[in-house]
Amino acid sequence: MTYEKDGAEIYRQSFATIRAESSLDRFPGGLERVVVRMIHACGMVDLATDVAFSPGVYDAAYDALQAGAPIFCDAQMVASGITRKRLPKDNDVICTLPHVGPAGENTRSAMAVELWRDRLEGAVVAIGNAPTALFHLLDLVAAGGPRPAAVLGIPVGFIGAAESKEALISSDLEHLVVRGRRGGSAIVAAAVNALATVVEQ
Amino acid sequence: MTYEKDGAEIYRQSFATIRAESSLDRFPGGLERVVVRMIHACGMVDLATDVAFSPGVYDAAYDALQAGAPIFCDAQMVASGITRKRLPKDNDVICTLPHVGPAGENTRSAMAVELWRDRLEGAVVAIGNAPTALFHLLDLVAAGGPRPAAVLGIPVGFIGAAESKEALISSDLEHLVVRGRRGGSAIVAAAVNALATVVEQ
Numbered sequence: 001m002t003y004e005k006d007g008a009e010i011y012r013q014s015f016a017t018i019r020a021e022s023s024l025d026r027f028p029g030g031l032e033r034v035v036v037r038m039i040h041a042c043g044m045v046d047l048a049t050d051v052a053f054s055p056g057v058y059d060a061a062y063d064a065l066q067a068g069a070p071i072f073c074d075a076q077m078v079a080s081g082i083t084r085k086r087l088p089k090d091n092d093v094i095c096t097l098p099h100v101g102p103a104g105e106n107t108r109s110a111m112a113v114e115l116w117r118d119r120l121e122g123a124v125v126a127i128g129n130a131p132t133a134l135f136h137l138l139d140l141v142a143a144g145g146p147r148p149a150a151v152l153g154i155p156v157g158f159i160g161a162a163e164s165k166e167a168l169i170s171s172d173l174e175h176l177v178v179r180g181r182r183g184g185s186a187i188v189a190a191a192v193n194a195l196a197t198v199v200e201q
Numbered sequence: 202m203t204y205e206k207d208g209a210e211i212y213r214q215s216f217a218t219i220r221a222e223s224s225l226d227r228f229p230g231g232l233e234r235v236v237v238r239m240i241h242a243c244g245m246v247d248l249a250t251d252v253a254f255s256p257g258v259y260d261a262a263y264d265a266l267q268a269g270a271p272i273f274c275d276a277q278m279v280a281s282g283i284t285r286k287r288l289p290k291d292n293d294v295i296c297t298l299p300h301v302g303p304a305g306e307n308t309r310s311a312m313a314v315e316l317w318r319d320r321l322e323g324a325v326v327a328i329g330n331a332p333t334a335l336f337h338l339l340d341l342v343a344a345g346g347p348r349p350a351a352v353l354g355i356p357v358g359f360i361g362a363a364e365s366k367e368a369l370i371s372s373d374l375e376h377l378v379v380r381g382r383r384g385g386s387a388i389v390a391a392a393v394n395a396l397a398t399v400v401e402q
Contacts, residue, residue: 004361005333013360043357043358044383076281081277106206132211158219159211163204185282
């Protein structure tokens with residue numbers, strides 16, 4: 001079959017298509033590049049419409065990664081999607097979900113967030129699956145717990161996803177969000193990958 | 202914050218919402234359950250509109266998994282999203298991408314498919330990332346190579362994704378596809394998880 005076989009050319013054409021078809025004017029500097037990569041991960045140019053962010057989130061996340069901060073992920077798929085060789089300081093990519101037992105008063109995803117406490121201050125958080133992980137993180141911070149440098153809060157689904165993301169927007173944490181039901185591990189991993197280095201490929 | 206913390210209840214409500222809001226009548230028996238789970242993975246009920254399939258794909262994939270067939274994945278994120286404890290025969294989940302060198306005449310994703318040959322006959326293929334992997338698989342089969350039992354062909358993106366999926370639909374392979382640009386590792390991993398066991402959670 002005839003198809004484009006040059007990976008660099010596929011990336012170039014993909015990013016050009018995204019920039020031609022989506023509305024990115026409201027995203028400052030580096031964040032435009034992050035949103036392009038999020039769109040690239042899901043194939044939907046209209047995702048840009050649902051992106052919400054705090055003005056300082058790009059610098060906060062970028063600087064934290066450059067300083068070697070760990071990246072906490074709510075799901076193994078998120079951790080798996082982060083390209084290690086893009087990370088500026090061989091940053092730790094941590095998913096604690098395999099270390100929690102059966103669900104109790106909350107979901108396993110929320111219980112896993114409890115295990116982030118020791119290194120959460122100044123860390124980057126990447127949530128791409130469980131609304132309960134994001135809700136629990138917000139409760140933990142509101143109760144005076146450690147504050148991450150930036151929260152990429154992009155859980156997906158029908159029960160609690162939209163609500164947890166609105167709660168994050170209403171918080172005083174630096175945040176990047178896809179409003180509504182859409183989200184997922186590929187989108188949030190793409191955001192981390194774009195924040196990790198300014199190289200597009 | 203007040204939110205649903207019971208994982209089983211979150212699943213139940215999620216699947217009920219999906220069934221209330223999406224058009225699933227054209228999906229026979231087991232396939233309806235697969236599509237529900239694909240929608241669950243991406244938060245979009247209209248995904249159902251773009252799903253295409255061969256009539257025998259459910260039985261072909263289900264029977265292959267029950268017989269212990271391996272699952273070949275084009276990306277680590279796909280492999281990472283497959284819930285091992287759902288698999289009926291401790292089936293091997295294989296991603297060969299880490300084993301190929303730098304891209305040459307084709308992408309690394311396509312080169313990785315070459316390494317599937319030995320066990321590809323009768324296997325289940327789950328493609329959630331690279332159109333070039335799907336194109337190369339179709340070329341390999343068309344050239345008389347081993348034939349997988351079923352191909353879940355759900356690559357994502359702007360260059361080649363839609364075209365590779367139309368090529369799969371036109372082939373004589375058992376297939377499940379999301380037409381167009383949408384797709385991704387979470388959706389195809391969800392399809393595998395649904396095919397692996399009839400239990401919904």
